[in-house]
Amino acid sequence: MPLRRWWEHAQKIAGASSVRGLGVGAEHWLQVASDVADAGGLLHTLWVNREPAGDAAVYGAYLTELGVLVAELALPAGGESVYYPGLEDIFPAASRLQRAAFDLSGVRSGDPDRRPWLNHDRPYEFVRVDGEGVHEIGVGPVHAGTIEPGHFRFSVVGEKVLRLEEHLGYVHKGLEQRFTQLPILQGHRLASRVSGDSAIAFSWAYCQALEGMSGRALPPRAAWLRAVCLELERLANHLGDLGALGNDAGFAFGLAQFSRLKEDLLRAVSAAFGRRYLFDIVVPGGVAVDVSSQAARALAEVVRTVCAEIIELRGIYDEHEGVRDRFTGAGCLAPELAARLGVLGLAGRASGQARDARVDLPCAPYTELAVAKIVQQGGDVAARVAVRFEEAQESGRLLRRLLAALPEGEHAVTVDAPAADAFGVGLIEGWRGPVLVALQAGPAGSIRRCHPHDPSWQNWPALEYAILGNIVPDFPLINKSFNLSYSGVDL
């Protein structure tokens, strides 16, 4: 059955602009997945709900050209003997999601890879590479720089990488369980801390699901201010990465200049919103802080200056032979492989995957902003740098437009807790890629289930391919060019 037929049978789900849900039987679970794949869609996330009584359901959320399709497969009670068919042959990204879901719920997929993912009680079994001169280099979980913890196991000959295997889950902190202990009107605070660099994306996706379930429309000013925050988050992260990438290529000048620009931006954000990082700004019903017209003008002026300097610095990066040499051809992820792996967001767009939720499934105010989708075909570090340069300019354009014409009116409205068992899905294009939050209400304003998804789930496995054939000393540069989240996937 073509995807369109499944879509027509599915029921509308509250939250993001085009989400539908479909209950399927075990015989159709794989069929839906392969029909989505045939139509050019991909698996965005997968999670398992387990009820105290023992019965469970597995959910697969697909990104398709029609919207987000959530397939639900109910599973009978039966402990370890209950399996659902694994999706890993159709969507490779499913493998780690299914292993994590087992660690969290005890419900297993049919995937033959049964190694734990989030559960670190036993030593991890890495795949060994044998052969003359092959040796292993283990890195982490504590790394040499100020970054998050994770373990990388390289199998190398000389300096050449034959295989990289990632082992994550070190910052697993029980986020999904913690959500169920919070009132649903407070969950946005935890959502903004799923991955601190994507605070706005996660808290907006959470609130979008919640507001959809409560049937509360967002005032235009609140939507515009959220978009201001989301683009500021994108611009700040791109500035940080562009500096760090220059530094990893041996060009300390780049780090000095871009980190200075990022600081200028953060100080302007602090002047407008009262905080440098925008945790707890997005709240149910709107935003926590209104911005005066004077502050909006001042912020727009700083954005204009920063963007003008980015253009100047891009010229310097482009002309620097050493930087060009390190960026070009390093960590190449071909478009065909990116499509097969379902690579999302910035890294996907640098490998020809033309997806951007701000364009494909826009919510207000993106419906009227005509965001330019930035796509490169190269797939190497240079392409990921180019996407960042161009997206920074596009965010600058959006910010100036948003700040110049903020609609009058309220910046927040009251939202009531949704009825028990109401279900909603939020989808926001964060700086790394599309962030999804699936939220189910419990009785009396509680959270029954909340599943946050960071696009790094899809992109971490892609890094294992991008490094192949490169040399170990290029790994920090290639890794930084993806800059994936650990906290966001360790849950």
Add this chain to the structure above:
Amino acid sequence: MLKTLRKIASIGLVSELPPGPDELLRVRRALDDRIAAVLGRALCIRHVDAGSCNGCELEIQSLSNPYYNLEGCNIRFVASPRHADLLLVTGPVVKNMEAALKRVYAAAPDPKLVVALGDCGCTGGILGECPASLGRVSNVIPVDVAVPGCPPSPVRILQGIVTAISPPV
């Protein structure tokens, strides 16, 4: 090259003066004046993320930008705990990082200082203690100075570090 040099010359020096110590951040009095006098000249810091959301890390990275000019204050981040005088620990300590954090602490030479960073490091934060998380840093290793904030600003982080290496008043 000319463009690069021109840019450096046109921006000039943007570094600001560091803050003084703040006794309110002090948890434990580990240092006497003599050690502080030695450590106070140059300080090597090893950062450990024990379960952070990555928010505190962004502000630690800000410390290295030209405005805060960390190395100009004779403070630098090092790649190994064996080179470190001070451990800067973020996040609640999650179960999967407990062993790594204890090993880092054991690997740092004595006398060593620990600064717990952010609301999670100070109190366990929004996560608190749960089956996957042991809560505040001082539940796992001794802490000298605790800097609250979500995330704390670079000035506040710097103040915590300066407090740790200043003799208690």
